Amino acid sequence: xxxxxxxxxxxxxxxxxxxxxxxxxxxxxxxxxxxxxxxxxxxxxxxxxxxxxxxxxxxxxxxxxxxxxxxxxxxxxxxxxxxxxxxxxxxxxxxxxxxxxxxxxxxx
Amino acid sequence: xxxxxxxxxxxxxxxxxxxxxxxxxxxxxxxxxxxxxxxxxxxxxxxxxxxxxxxxxxxxxxxxxxxxxxxxxxxxxxxxxxxxxxxxxxxxxxxxxxxxxxxxxxxxxxxxxxxxxxxxxxxxxxxxxxxxxxxxxxxxxxxxxxxxxxxxxxxxxxxxxxxxxxxxxxxxxxxxxxxxxxxxxxxxxxxxxxxxxxxxxxxxxxxxxxxxxxxxxxxxxxxxxxxxxxxxxxxxxxxxxxxxxxxxxxxxxxxxxxxxxxxxxxxxxxxxxxxxxxxxxxxxxxxxxxxxxxxxxxxxxxxxxxxxxxxxxxxxxxxxxxxxxxxxxxxxxxxxxxxxxxxxxxxxxxxxxxxxxxxxxxxxxxx
Numbered sequence: 489x490x491x492x493x494x495x496x497x498x499x500x501x502x503x504x505x506x507x508x509x510x511x512x513x514x515x516x517x518x519x520x521x522x523x524x525x526x527x528x529x530x531x532x533x534x535x536x537x538x539x540x541x542x543x544x545x546x547x548x549x550x551x552x553x554x555x556x557x558x559x560x561x562x563x564x565x566x567x568x569x570x571x572x573x574x575x576x577x578x579x580x581x582x583x584x585x586x587x588x589x590x591x592x593x594x595x596x
Numbered sequence: 597x598x599x600x601x602x603x604x605x606x607x608x609x610x611x612x613x614x615x616x617x618x619x620x621x622x623x624x625x626x627x628x629x630x631x632x633x634x635x636x637x638x639x640x641x642x643x644x645x646x647x648x649x650x651x652x653x654x655x656x657x658x659x660x661x662x663x664x665x666x667x668x669x670x671x672x673x674x675x676x677x678x679x680x681x682x683x684x685x686x687x688x689x690x691x692x693x694x695x696x697x698x699x700x701x702x703x704x705x706x707x708x709x710x711x712x713x714x715x716x717x718x719x720x721x722x723x724x725x726x727x728x729x730x731x732x733x734x735x736x737x738x739x740x741x742x743x744x745x746x747x748x749x750x751x752x753x754x755x756x757x758x759x760x761x762x763x764x765x766x767x768x769x770x771x772x773x774x775x776x777x778x779x780x781x782x783x784x785x786x787x788x789x790x791x792x793x794x795x796x797x798x799x800x801x802x803x804x805x806x807x808x809x810x811x812x813x814x815x816x817x818x819x820x821x822x823x824x825x826x827x828x829x830x831x832x833x834x835x836x837x838x839x840x841x842x843x844x845x846x847x848x849x850x851x852x853x854x855x856x857x858x859x860x861x862x863x864x865x866x867x868x869x870x871x872x873x874x875x876x877x878x879x880x881x882x883x884x885x886x887x888x889x890x891x892x893x894x895x896x897x898x899x900x901x902x903x904x905x906x907x908x909x910x911x912x913x914x915x916x917x918x919x920x921x922x923x924x925x926x927x928x929x930x931x932x933x934x935x936x937x938x939x940x941x942x943x944x945x946x947x948x949x950x951x952x953x954x955x956x957x958x959x960x961x962x963x
Contacts, residue, residue, distance in 0.1 A: 499710035501688030503660040506611055510604055510660055512688045514710045517752060519600050 494542070494566050495535030495582040500574040502530070515573040525551065526565055533575060535582035539566060608658070608845045614877050615845040616661035617654055618859050621647070621678065622851050623667040627694050627730040629717070631760055631800045633788045634667065641851040644674040646869065648681050650849065653873040655685040661712075665692035665859070667851065676705060683709050691715065692756075695742035696735055703745035713752040716743060719760075721769035729762060743777055753779040759810065760787060760800045771815070785810060786925060789915050791862050801925075807932045826934045827905035834904045835892035842910060843886035847877065857886045861911030863919065886910070889920060896922050900939035902930040 496502070499514025509522040509530050522530055525547060532542040543559045551558070569575035576582050597605075608615040622641055623634045642650070654662070662682055669675055670693060682689050691706070695716045698706075706714065716739055720726040726736035746753050755774045759767060767783055774781035787801040802810070810816060817823045838844055842858035849855050853869040855876045856862055865883040866876030877883060889910065895918065897903050907930075912923035922940035931937050937945070 498683075500686075501660070501683075501710070501712065502686045503655070503658060503688075505604065505607060505613065505658060505660070512712065517712055519598060519604075521600065521604065 490579045491538040493578050493581050494533040494539050495576045495584050496533050497574050497576055511574050513572050513574050535584045605845050613658040614847055617659045617847055618663040618665055619849045620665050620851050621669050621672050624671050625668045627732050629730050631787050631797050633790045642853050647678055650868050651682050651685055657874040662687035663690045669693050670697035679709055688712050696738040698742035700745050703749045707749035707751055715754045715756050718755045720763045720766040721773040725763050725766055755781040757783050759785040759802050764802050764806045788860055804932055811933050824933050830904035836890050839910045843883050858911050895920050896940050901936050902938055906930045
């Protein structure tokens with residue numbers, strides 16, 4: 489089974505507000521806020537860490553959820569975020585041009 | 597503003613986070629608009645490194661929406677370097693420009709860098725009117741060409757039109773032009789006093805009759821009856837609300853690093869060359885003074901019929917002498933909109949009536 493890689497779309501704008509991400513789509517300026525799970529996914533989406541690894545290392549320990557369920561939910565979430573062009577999905581690692589971490593700005 | 601944006605703003609305000617900041621990169625400009633409030637001489641703009649440092653501080657402080665404005669931003673040779681840096685820091689970047697220097701290549705670069713929107717000043721659809729305001733022949737054509745380049749890249753463009761006596765009759769033409777170009781259009785009847793306090797430019801603003809025409813134009817206003825209705829008396833919640841977002845979720849940084857509550861509120865609260873941005877935002881006495889104002893604290897306005905519906909700008913009030921006082925330009929708008937004079941206007945009328953009329957005494961015959 490092939491692995492899935494996720495990366496933040498560099499055309500999106502993002503900032504963390506009180507631990508939750510505000511994201512603006514680069515396609516149509518639609519604004520989203522991400523819940524805690526989606527925020528972890530966004531922050532971990534570096535293009536090189538496979539989605540299943542993000543789930544097992546970052547999401548499962550945080551939310552006490554079965555890996556299989558968490559992975560299915562994370563994949564659905566990643567596909568939804570990709571449909572709004574705020575995330576990129578690929579079966580191979582994704583080269584990203586973003587030089588800086590979007591973690592900057594958790595102003596709390 | 598969307599419901600989600602309102603919720604985010606409320607949250608940012610509760611957490612004292614500057615959600616949206618305008619940074620003027622320069623006051624230099626390649627146009628000389630007759631109504632402009634700026635001194636275009638360079639008195640020591642921040643360097644590239646200083647602005648990059650400021651951007652880092654602002655990202656850390658939680659700023660999400662960053663507006664680059666001026667002066668004319670494209671006059672900075674490092675403009676694209678700063679824009680790229682801002683986007684690397686994942687700001688939502690908006691631009692304000694006259695667009696005269698935007699050609700195909702610049703438009704493509706703006707698209708690649710994921711700029712959210714570009715606001716462009718257009719004062720008329722007729723070159724003889726627009727160019728007479730910018731004082732640059734050919735400027736309308738250049739700006740309109742730029743809009744087409746930007747649109748061809750799929751970028752969001754907003755035309756900003758300031759209504760003055762010189763272009764009053766042309767706003768329908770600008771609106772039609774915007775529709776033809778497929779861009780948004782905003783119309784603002786407010787001429788801002790010069791930053792040094794000089795109010796002579798206000799003479800360029802439209803008169804009462806022209807304003808009345810604008811406020812009763814359904815193509816601009818929508819439901820004219822609702823727009824011109826007198827608001828119900830404010831409840832306690834309304835009186836405890838803030839006058840505007842200046843100093844609460846928004847602020848402004850000049851090209852020299854001075855931080856103000858808003859671009860239209862020239863109360864210096866600190867300088868990023870001497871202090872961290874977040875320290876000015878959080879601890880400046882002046883910023884906190886602005887932040888403390890509620891509608892119930894306003895002198896004169898609290899008792900005004902229009903208090904809950906007025907567009908009163910605290911910055912314009914400050915430029916009139918008291919940030920808790922009335923802004924006469926907004927009193928005028930409320931009056932023209934509803935036909936009911938503001939408390940400030942009534943107070944001035946009473947003061948004028950109380951003046952002793954001094955008449956020349958008849959010449960007394962000398963004995």
